[in-house]
Amino acid sequence: MKDIVALCKRRGFVFAASDIYGGLNGFWDFGPLGVELKNNLRDLWWKAMVITPPIGPDGNPVEIVGIDSAIIQNPKTWEASGHVGGFSDPMVDCRETKKRYRADHLVVLKNDTDKWPAFFEDVEDTDIEKRLKKLGLAQDLTGYERHNLTEPDILAALDKVIGPDVDKAGTLTEPQQFNLMFHTFVGATANEDNKAYLRPETAQGIFLNFKNVVDSTRVRVPFGIAQIGKAFRNEVTPRNFIFRSREFEQMEMEWFCRAEEAKMWQEFWFEERAHWWKSIGLSSANLQMRPHESDELAHYAKEGLGTSDIEYKFPFTDPDFGELEGIAHRCDFDLTQHQKFSGQKMDYLDPVAQERFTPHVIEPAAGLTRGVLALICEAYTVDESRPSGVYLNFHPSVAPKKAAILPLTAKEEHVPLAQKLYLELREEFPVDLDIKQNIGKRYARQDEIGTPYCFTIDNDTIADQTVTVRDRNTMAQERIHMDKVADYLREKMKR
């Protein structure tokens, strides 16, 4: 992971936000290549959902429309959605270090004979062993088991708990609920009446606009509303690079359907979404599908069919997997709540059956920021045999640059031809024109940023208008006519 983070900085994918001031924990900036990669992923999702949505079980394309709602909404939104009351994590503070930890991330070590608990964040057994030795508490972990604790367990054990960064027991406070929403004040006065929240999920903007969309378009249940945008969560422990940050982007679609069809649609969207992640380059070996345990379910998914996650094997979770997207059955929870809190009707009139009902919702909710990380992790390939030592094996459809045009030398004859090809291609594809340095160094740079093809202009190009195509992965070279380069790239973009 350290090497991946270093490459991301070195080549301009991701920088720490406000780096010159020492950064700000949980915030990241996307550099010139990172923003291209992110936009490609965003556009591919939008196309798969809104422009060319999949073919449904009846053989016709399903219906999905897009919206872009405000980040700050009337604060009643978040009371109705359950986020004011329920979107929180249990926290314990250490009185010695003033550090704060998620109580549900701490583990207690237990064995049959010795019931003293020691709490640690998700650290390796070997590190725990070292710490235990230092504390004179145990020689090794043989016979101990890790247990996550419920809140009453934590309370009962508090005086015996050893915090993650101290050498004595009893420094942690009782767990307290910590709400994850960022708040701000709307208007000139900063008081409770003007308090508003930065959205912690894009989903609610969709529910708020359910009626507007039904009334202003021709959609009929079942149909979907999709949205991509920023979400904010004051995560207690942002970590693992851009995996869990405090400002991030989501790609969410709320699929409105009849309650009795919810199961069928949840299975449908699960298949579709898993297939899509594979189609943009994530390998099956690194993907896993996992239904949530009942105690993991979000407040809106407690009833009904639950949530199933599509998980990815990130280097920091390996051999385990981390969530990339959840496909939740939100029942009619959100529409019903908004109806209750706003006093506005949020049900749906079926124009054919002349019957009113509140649709159920299946929600494929993916992380755009987290998706970018999965793509980078998947693409990162060590190859000692090449000058760069590493290349990014992006699928051409997501690669930030689709091709580089390289005149073999900076000679008079090569450069104008390269410029001509570059000007033609850039109308359709993001391409680089790279003139300086020797050709080996230029290939190395393109390998490191994941450019799938390099087109080299040399003396033969002057004679017969052919160029050399170098394939990033195989490093194999072939010659094609300059006129065929755009067709060649177009073909390679297909998934």
Ligand code: GAP
């Ligand atoms: N509307 C449902 C919802 O927000 P979620 O599982 O909390 O569900 C959906 O979030 C996706 O958003 C996650 O699968 C993950 O990819 C991404 N995500 C959630 N919290 C994140 C964070 N702190 N940093 C980066 N991505 C996050």
